[in-house]
Amino acid sequence: MEKAENRxxxxxxxxxxxxxxxxxxxxxxxxxxxxxxxxxxTTGEAALALARESTPDLILLDxxxxxxxxxxxxxxxxxxxxxARVPVIFITSHDAPALEVDAFRMGAADYVIKPLVAxxxxxxxxxxxRLRHRVMEAQAAKPAMTKPTGVRVLGILEDDMxxxxxxxxxxxxxxxxxxxxxxxxxLAQSKEPDAIVLDARCCHNPCEAVRTLLAELAHVPIxxxxxxxxVETEQCTLDAGAADVIARSVxxxxxxxxxxxALTSARQAREELRAQLESAGGASVHxxxxxxxDTRGG
Numbered sequence: 001m002e003k004a005e006n007r008x009x010x011x012x013x014x015x016x017x018x019x020x021x022x023x024x025x026x027x028x029x030x031x032x033x034x035x036x037x038x039x040x041x042t043t044g045e046a047a048l049a050l051a052r053e054s055t056p057d058l059i060l061l062d063x064x065x066x067x068x069x070x071x072x073x074x075x076x077x078x079x080x081x082x083x084a085r086v087p088v089i090f091i092t093s094h095d096a097p098a099l100e101v102d103a104f105r106m107g108a109a110d111y112v113i114k115p116l117v118a119x120x121x122x123x124x125x126x127x128x129x130r131l132r133h134r135v136m137e138a139q140a141a142k143p144a145m146t147k148p149t150g151v152r153v154l155g156i157l158e159d160d161m162x163x164x165x166x167x168x169x170x171x172x173x174x175x176x177x178x179x180x181x182x183x184x185x186x187l188a189q190s191k192e193p194d195a196i197v198l199d200a201r202c203c204h205n206p207c208e209a210v211r212t213l214l215a216e217l218a219h220v221p222i223x224x225x226x227x228x229x230x231v232e233t234e235q236c237t238l239d240a241g242a243a244d245v246i247a248r249s250v251x252x253x254x255x256x257x258x259x260x261x262a263l264t265s266a267r268q269a270r271e272e273l274r275a276q277l278e279s280a281g282g283a284s285v286h287x288x289x290x291x292x293x294d295t296r297g298g
Contacts, residue, residue, distance in 0.1 A: 012037040013129050016056040018047040020065050031118040044068030051083055058128055063092035078107040085268040087128045097251045104257035109265050123238040131243050131265055154193035156184050156202045168252035172259055181209040185216055193220055195263050200226040200233055207236040214241045221262035
């Protein structure tokens with residue numbers, strides 16, 4: 001299987017795959033064969049031991065594990081100062097909004113529901129790996145200016161999405177709303193956002209819109225709202241650098257939790273960079289290519 005193109009670094013991201021079903025681990029491992037540096041665990045206890053032995057760049061975690069659930073494992077990971085910043089993608093058969101909200105409140109980076117679709121899973125793994133490094137590199141190149149306290153969310157939204165999710169987005173922070181990418185860029189010059197929520201219907205080419213926004217706002221996580229059946233838009237916007245892609249039919253509580261999750265991931269990346277810069281022997285930032293993409297079908 002081909003590997004994702006990487007012009008800037010030979011670093012191979014370290015993945016930890018955790019599932020109590022060895023057959024599922026094999027399936028996930030094959031889906032993610034472009035990342036050959038993989039370790040495996042079938043219990044939460046084994047996963048924690050492996051993570052402490054060699055810190056992974058990303059953990060894919062089954063919610064249903066024997067003796068210790070995936071939620072238990074995630075809680076322990078997030079309470080460990082050495083592992084708290086490692087992104088965790090939950091892999092689960094539970095399509096339950098309440099559990100999804102709990103996962104993000106616990107610190108999950110993503111929540112993927114079985115049955116798995118290979119192109120989607122690959123795109124989401126690449127998105128998490130890129131988000132962390134893009135924020136760190138943007139912060140290192142151009143440290144953020146001091147800005148007023150409080151979170152600011154920029155919504156590029158159609159009227160129905162604004163009406164459906166206004167209260168959820170305002171619960172995150174101050175909400176600015178525009179209807180197109182050009183207006184968003186103009187507004188961002190005076191009111192720099194901490195997160196962007198982009199309704200794919202607002203753009204003729206949502207993938208190009210994500211690239212355009214990130215060219216000016218590289219450190220800002222972008223959450224895209226798209227049709228749940230539109231796998232192509234999901235893949236291309238994630239590969240363009242979006243932090244997350246969510247179905248437009250999403251419940252407001254889930255949208256709020258996922259946007260807050262993207263904000264948390266960006267904050268943790270900044271904290272990781274700060275810790276590295278303050279450490280005399282701090283590890284280097286391994287670049288992961290923003291536009292690398294596996295173009296084969298799943």
